[in-house]
Amino acid sequence: QSALTQPPSASGSPGQSVTISCTGTSSDVGGYNYVSWYQQHPGNAPKLMIYEVSERPSGVPDRFSGSKSGNTASLTVSGLQAEDEADYYCSSYAGSNNFVVFGGGTKLTVL
Amino acid sequence: QVQLQESGPGLVKPSQTLSLTCTVSGGSISSGSYYWSWIRQPAGKGLEWIGRISTSGSTNYNSSLRSRVTISVDTSKNQFSLNLNSVTAADTAMYYCARWSTMVGTFDPWGQGTLVTVSS
Numbered sequence: 001q002s003a004l005t006q007p008p009s010a011s012g013s014p015g016q017s018v019t020i021s022c023t024g025t026s027s028d029v030g031g032y033n034y035v036s037w038y039q040q041h042p043g044n045a046p047k048l049m050i051y052e053v054s055e056r057p058s059g060v061p062d063r064f065s066g067s068k069s070g071n072t073a074s075l076t077v078s079g080l081q082a083e084d085e086a087d088y089y090c091s092s093y094a095g096s097n098n099f100v101v102f103g104g105g106t107k108l109t110v111l
Numbered sequence: 112q113v114q115l116q117e118s119g120p121g122l123v124k125p126s127q128t129l130s131l132t133c134t135v136s137g138g139s140i141s142s143g144s145y146y147w148s149w150i151r152q153p154a155g156k157g158l159e160w161i162g163r164i165s166t167s168g169s170t171n172y173n174s175s176l177r178s179r180v181t182i183s184v185d186t187s188k189n190q191f192s193l194n195l196n197s198v199t200a201a202d203t204a205m206y207y208c209a210r211w212s213t214m215v216g217t218f219d220p221w222g223q224g225t226l227v228t229v230s231s
Binding site (some may be wrong): 076096 | 126157158160163171174215216217218219221224
């Protein structure tokens with residue numbers, strides 16, 4: 001069982017927006033601003049898409065955005081494109097003992 | 112640009128020790144505020160953090176694996192390694208190495224991953 005809770009699936013049509021949630025506790029998501037999102041296409045390693053809740057690494061399209069409210073973080077993909085179809089994982093720093101926890105992943109389907 | 116590459120046996124027998132090495136290229140493993148981590152992913156399942164090591168040798172492990180895991184670093188070779196003993200079929204997974212940034216709390220970059228199967 002994953003420490004962070006994500007919906008197993010999400011979907012949207014090209015051009016639409018989709019939001020994926022990631023729910024933790026005050027010991028991880030709610031306690032730190034070190035929430036990251038990773039995109040994983042089949043057969044590939046995860047790729048960093050969002051860090052520190054809402055920051056985008058260089059090269060990541062601004063269609064990807066992140067936010068957090070309380071113990072829940074969210075990833076929004078706007079203007080969906082076919083290449084956005086992938087699995088998305090959230091992670092959060094969880095303190096010096098547990099270090100980091102991942103969500104169970106969300107499969108995003110572009111209809 | 113830093114790149115990571117995992118290497119090691121793809122098949123391990125039950126009860127034996129899984130040993131993998133991650134080679135860091137494009138930069139020194141000792142530079143910057145980083146920890147070097149191992150993460151695994153069973154087929155069709157999510158990501159599980161295994162453990163991390165600093166270049167000074169400080170380690171942290173996932174509590175569920177702590178009794179079986181050892182991570183070490185060889186700065187002269189720009190490598191770090193994973194040993195997981197007493198493996199079972201449940202340890203069959205894709206194993207990734209990744210760099211953890213203490214500044215921004217991210218795993219980036221990742222290695223391409225290596226599939227390890229536990230079977231007799």
